Amino acid sequence: MTSSTKENVFFSHTALQLAFKMLRQITNGATSSEIETALQVDRYDSQQLTGQPTEGYMIGIFNGIFLKSPAKSFKRNINSRLGSIEAIDQEHFPQQLKFINSRIARETDNKIIDPVHIEDYIELDKPNKVVSINAAVLSAQWEFPFQSQKTKPREFYGIEKQLIDFMQFDKIRLPYANLESQKIDAQMLLMPFLRTTRNLKMMILLPSKKSNPAVIVSGQMAFFGKSLVQIAKLAKYTDLEVQIPKFEYKCDVELVPDILDDLNIRNIYQEGKADFSPISESPNLALSSMRHITYIQFNEHGINIDNAKKQTLNDVASLGGSIIQFHANRPFFFAILDDNEIYFTGQFENSS
DSSP: OOOOSSSOEEEEHHHHHHHHHHHHHTOOHHHHHHHHHHHOGGGOOGGGTOOOGGGTEEEEEEEEEEEOOOGGGOOOOOOTTTOEEEEOOSTTHHHHHHHHHHHHHHHTTTSSOOOSOGGGHHHHTSTTEEEEEEEEEEEEEBSSOOOGGGOEEEEEESSSEEEEEEEEEEEEEEEEEEGGGGTOOEEEEEEEBSOOTTOOEEEEEEEOTTOOHHHHHTTTOOTTOSHHHHHHTTOEEEEEEEEEEOEEEEEEEEOTTHHHHHTTOOGGGSTTTOOOTTTOSOTTOEEEEEEEEEEEEEOSSEESOSSOOOOOOOOOOOOSSOOEEEEOOSOEEEEEEOSSOEEEEEEEOOOO
């Protein structure tokens, strides 16, 4: 799920797997089969994905399904570990709206605030419509935090040249690879998070000046593919000079219909074709909206970390030879992954 637009994007594969797993459980027939075929969601174990602060990181996820349905025909037979399913009614919608937003804030560590507005009631109040809202954040500390005093404005070459704050290591040894041998026109940097049970890290793919992030990853990563995990194994510890911009943004994406079409999931949003019989006796229910909301703050301490425990700088002996420059002063692709799975992917285009 990469973007060819000139916008910042950020997707949580973890949260989207939960959302599609939930939709898989509340649909039947061809509707359910499309999801299973496209995403292979039955291979997914929901118990293995969300971290805890004691593990060195935290993935906070809200996953909810909302529909307007007669009370007698509404069935709540959903695995509560995947999320919740709620009936919407006109009389109590203001209170429900407040409750929905408070739950999203709580599950995302107060990083995503009030994403559902009163105007959204128009969509939620439509008869025979199902709405999915899915939100996620990650909090994780760098194993080797940047020194704040070295952060300073530098030029970033996006659509327009911008002056934004860059973090810097004058010299550090980190996993790195030039991917020309893989026919990917980019440098790769791996930035490890504070030691966790998952060996969690951030991958940055920095294109050459003649390429762009969408071109780099085109054909390299299926929606839940493993190829980025394999590419990460090519990295070798290298002496580097690193400059990376600080950034912060929220990404709010509607998946119906374009992204679902790209995934060959079409029955679910078409009345008369969608089959939601596990949750309702109504034959005309269809998915009208599927929102995916994420937030990322990338700073000296980590991802969505305000203050970090002091860590020792990576001051191991030099490998010898010249120091390679990794200056992320143009749009780049990034992913958060471990040795087996991809959890988030994103694309940084500008600081606006």
